[in-house]
Every structure is written in structure tokens, then in C-alpha cells.
Amino acid sequence: MDLNQLALFVAVAEGRGFSSAAKKLGLPKSSVSRGIARLEASMGVQLLNRTTRTVALSTAGAALYERVSPMLAALRKSVGELPELEDAPSGELRITAVVDWGTSVLADVITRFTARYPAVSVDLHLDNRVVDLVAEGFDAALRLSVTPLKDSSLRARRLGPLALRLYAAPSYLARKGMPRHPRELEDHAWVAFRSGLPLRLVGAGETVLPPRRGAIQCDDMLFMREALRLGGGIGYLPTMLAEPDVAEGRLVNVLPKWSTPLGSAWFVSTAERHMPRKVAAFRDFLVETLKQRPLAT
Known part of the structure; x- marks a missing residue:
């Protein structure tokens, strides 16, 4: 059974006529009339008694209206209350x-x-x-x-965009010194991120491949950050992960003019x-x- 046809029927029953139902639904009167005719044909029963002046529910029509009208009203209410139809996100x-x-x-x-x-x-x-x-x-x-x-x-x-930069703890740099060029990283302890990405340091018109392996290797940036905080060496971190530590003095940006686009x-x-x-x-x-x-x- 077509729910649209049932909705037409309920509108005609409540408006007591095809014209009022058509006006309420924003449809041509002929479309409402055809919809009701199809509904009666599919059910095999006359739902409306029509005269030149009035439209009234038949016995079957009254029984159908009594059962269907509350269900359609509940359905409209349920659809209208869907979270995504409300004005505010929910x-x-x-x-x-x-x-x-x-x-x-x-x-x-x-x-x-x-x-x-x-x-x-x-x-x-x-x-x-x-x-x-x-x-x-x-x-x-x-x-x-x-x-x-x-x-x-x-x-x-x-x-x-994302970028990695080099960081180390102040305690590590106090022991080992601050490198002034990526080539000097070979002389430092390196905390390496295990990745298949071709990490390259870019800066000062050069591109340099940093060390690929180190005394510490891992595949988790949070572990890397903690190892660097504790003075494990120099290593990459995303700026979004490291900058709060830089602001609080736990990490220092090493070679600040060099970065790795990612x-x-x-x-x-x-x-x-x-x-x-x-x-x-x-x-x-x-x-x-x-x-x-x-x-x-």
C-alpha cells in the first residue's frame, strides 16, 4: 500500500473534500482525485461517498481513517524530530x-x-x-x-599542511651541544621513527638526508616525545605535538631553519x-x- 495515497486519503477525510485537501498539500485537485481512485482500486473497496456537493466517508473509509490517521501523525512527528532535521546540531x-x-x-x-x-x-x-x-x-x-x-x-x-621538525631536551643539548647543520647529526644520539617515508630535511636551499637509524627506534610519536623529553637524543616530532613542550621548556627546536614537509x-x-x-x-x-x-x- 502506498503511504502517499494514504496521506491523500487522510487529507481528504479531514478537509471533507478534494479541493481543501489539494490546497493543504499544494497539489492539483486532479492529482488528489486520481490518488484516491488508485487507493480504492488497490483495496477493492469504496472509501468515499461522492456527490456533486459533498464528500463523505463510507463505512470502510471511516474504519480506515480511524486506524491510519494516528499512525500517519505519529510517523510525521517521528520524522520531524530526527536530530538532523533540527535547527541546531544534535x-x-x-x-x-x-x-x-x-x-x-x-x-x-x-x-x-x-x-x-x-x-x-x-x-x-x-x-x-x-x-x-x-x-x-x-x-x-x-x-x-x-x-x-x-x-x-x-x-x-x-x-x-603537516611538518616535522627536530627536537631535543635541554639536558641533552647541554651534554652534547647544539648542531649547526644537519651533517652534524651523525655525531649525535638519534631517536628514530620507524617509517617507510623518505624523510628529508629541507632548508637554506639544501635537502639533506638525516640518519635513518638510532640508538632508539619506535613507531609511536608519543613514545618519541617522551624519549626526547628524557634526553634520549635528537629526533623528529610533528610541530603540533612538540610546541607545547617547547613553550614550557621541556624541548628545544634543533636546527629551527630546517623542517621536513610531510x-x-x-x-x-x-x-x-x-x-x-x-x-x-x-x-x-x-x-x-x-x-x-x-x-x-
Whole structure:
């Protein structure tokens, strides 16, 4: 049974005529009349008694109206109360991001976002793998990539460039001295990030390959930061992760005129025709935040 035809029937019954129903629904009177005729044909019963002046419910029509009208009203109410149809963003927002992002950027962003939009709750999953947003039921992901994202089934917004810089603890530099050129890094203890990326130091019109191995190797930036804080040597960190320590004196930017460009950060969501308000609001809030606190400095 066609719900649109039932809606036409309820409108005719409540308006006691085809003209009033057509006016209420914004349809031609002929369309309403044809819809009612199709409904009666599909049910095999006459629902309305028609005269030249009046339209009245038949016995079957009255019984159908009594049963269907409350259901259609409840359905309209339920649809109208969907979170994404409300004026303000609301509902649960499920996000996935790499661990470094969650620790260094998203804790602050999400706390302030939920304060601005109290009707939104955020469920954050930190995972360094590439998550299938659709299959695993996520609204959005924060991804880091050295190349532009090409998955046409997703919608991506570039948030800004990423860069790595060299850092060390003041205690280490007091013992070993501050290098003045990347070639001098060979004489220093090196905390290495295990990565297949071709990390190159760029600056002063030169490109230099730094040491690839060190006394300490790992695949987690948070471990790297802690090892550097404790004086383990010199190593790479994303500026967004290291700058708070620089401001508080726990780390020093080594060779500040040299950096390693590392692609971009992206906000990725499913390519729905209409982006849910909660997703668009979080994207815009994140963009607003990163304008004030760029990822690469």
C-alpha cells in the first residue's frame, strides 16, 4: 500500500473534500482525485461517498481513517524530530583518528565543541589503521596523508599542511651541544621513527638526508616525545605535538631553519548528498580552530 495515497486519503477525510485537501498539500485537485481512485482500486473497496456537493466517508473509509490517521501523525512527528532535521546540531558523532591526533589536538577541540553544541555527544576512536567509515559506522575521520586522498566514495576537506621538525631536551643539548647543520647529526644520539617515508630535511636551499637509524627506534610519536623529553637524543616530532613542550621548556627546536614537509591533514566523511549538521558543525569548528593554531609552524 502506498503511504502517499494514504496521506491523500487522510487529507481528504479531514478537509471533507478534494479541493481543501489539494490546497493543504499544494497539489492539483486532479492529482488528489486520481490518488484516491488508485487507493480504492488497490483495496477493492469504496472509501468515499461522492456527490456533486459533498464528500463523505463510507463505512470502510471511516474504519480506515480511524486506524491510519494516528499512525500517519505519529510517523510525521517521528520524522520531524530526527536530530538532523533540527535547527541546531544534535545526536551522536562517531569519529576516528590516529592516536597522535587524538592526544595532541582533538582532546581540546572536542571538549570545546561539545561545550558549544551540548546536544551533540562525541564518540572518538583512536586507531592508526585506515578505518572503513561506512562499514564500521563512523561519521568522519581525521587522516594524515603524504598524497591527496583519491577515494571517490568519501568527501575530503584539507585542513592544512603537516611538518616535522627536530627536537631535543635541554639536558641533552647541554651534554652534547647544539648542531649547526644537519651533517652534524651523525655525531649525535638519534631517536628514530620507524617509517617507510623518505624523510628529508629541507632548508637554506639544501635537502639533506638525516640518519635513518638510532640508538632508539619506535613507531609511536608519543613514545618519541617522551624519549626526547628524557634526553634520549635528537629526533623528529610533528610541530603540533612538540610546541607545547617547547613553550614550557621541556624541548628545544634543533636546527629551527630546517623542517621536513610531510603532506597534509584531512577531514574525511562519507559522501552523502546532504552532510549531517553535526558533521558539518564539527568540520567547521575544527577548521576554525586550526586557523588559530596551524598544524605546521
